[in-house]
Amino acid sequence: VSDGTYDLQFDEWDWEVGVGIYGLIRHAEAVGDKSLIEAIARWYDWQIGRGLPPRQVNSSSPMLPLAVLIDHVDRPDWEELVKDWADWLMTKLARTEDEGFQHVVKERLNDGELWDDTLFMTCLFLARAGQRFGRQDWIEEAFYQFMVHERFLADPVTGLWYHGWTFNGRHNFANAFWARGNSWITVAIPELFSLVDVIPDHLRRHLTYILRAQVKTLAKHQRDNGMFTTLVCDPDSPEETSATAGIAYGILRGIDLGLLDPELKPVARKALAAVLQRIDETG
Numbered sequence: 001v002s003d004g005t006y007d008l009q010f011d012e013w014d015w016e017v018g019v020g021i022y023g024l025i026r027h028a029e030a031v032g033d034k035s036l037i038e039a040i041a042r043w044y045d046w047q048i049g050r051g052l053p054p055r056q057v058n059s060s061s062p063m064l065p066l067a068v069l070i071d072h073v074d075r076p077d078w079e080e081l082v083k084d085w086a087d088w089l090m091t092k093l094a095r096t097e098d099e100g101f102q103h104v105v106k107e108r109l110n111d112g113e114l115w116d117d118t119l120f121m122t123c124l125f126l127a128r129a130g131q132r133f134g135r136q137d138w139i140e141e142a143f144y145q146f147m148v149h150e151r152f153l154a155d156p157v158t159g160l161w162y163h164g165w166t167f168n169g170r171h172n173f174a175n176a177f178w179a180r181g182n183s184w185i186t187v188a189i190p191e192l193f194s195l196v197d198v199i200p201d202h203l204r205r206h207l208t209y210i211l212r213a214q215v216k217t218l219a220k221h222q223r224d225n226g227m228f229t230t231l232v233c234d235p236d237s238p239e240e241t242s243a244t245a246g247i248a249y250g251i252l253r254g255i256d257l258g259l260l261d262p263e264l265k266p267v268a269r270k271a272l273a274a275v276l277q278r279i280d281e282t283g
Helices: 017-030 032-048 063-069 074-089 117-133 134-153 179-194 200-222 241-256 261-274
Strands: 114-115 164-166
Touching: 017 032, 017 063, 017 117, 032 063, 032 074, 063 074, 063 114, 063 117, 074 134, 114 117, 114 134, 117 134, 117 179, 134 164, 134 200, 164 261, 179 200, 179 241, 200 241, 200 261, 241 261
Parallel strands: none
Antiparallel strands: 114 164
16 A cells, blocks of 8 residues: 555466455455555556466456456446456366366366366356356356366265366375365355355255355364364364465355354454464565
């Protein structure tokens, strides 16, 4: 912040920035910060003006906050970009067996692979775009992707999610419950509920129980200091701040939406305090 205005200097257009700006625009909406919304608009104007990178799963992440931003600015060109990108996800993104979104990223194609990150990076945007432009087919595709990813990634015993699944060998890689991978789900399910006005009752119930089962197990593995470890069930693995932040947010959001029991609030507050302890004056 300089002289009461914001200056966003994120150079890259990829998942990290997309996640961060989504947090910023939701914060700006919550507190009525028009200056921050204007700064976000300036950032998109600069990024889009200089040319966007090739389309893939992670580069779809900044489209979610853009699909929110178009409610606050009069930019028909950005509306067309949102619609075009959503159509690309529907028609051009590679698919696995069972028509899942293949986790294609800039580094590699990840042939035949489903990753839990994909639900946040692409499907929340697709749901928002469908809601914004009255495209029920986009919304239904987002719903379907949650279901197909849940089939191959969610563990029915613990409720936790594996990070990935490959149809080339048909396995969950290391069979590990990665904390940040799980946090994508703790965030994505409540966010889906908040982005779409009408969710079929059977899907609402199913995803609610999926979230509750996951969070129940996550809570059991929280460290006394509030943190979660890189591998949820391995207390000797390193503590992981981004996962802890995501889990805290997802629990609080789930409570706000009536998906989770308010008795879980101490878990989230403890995690939030642990994250804040690890952020200094310079961020």
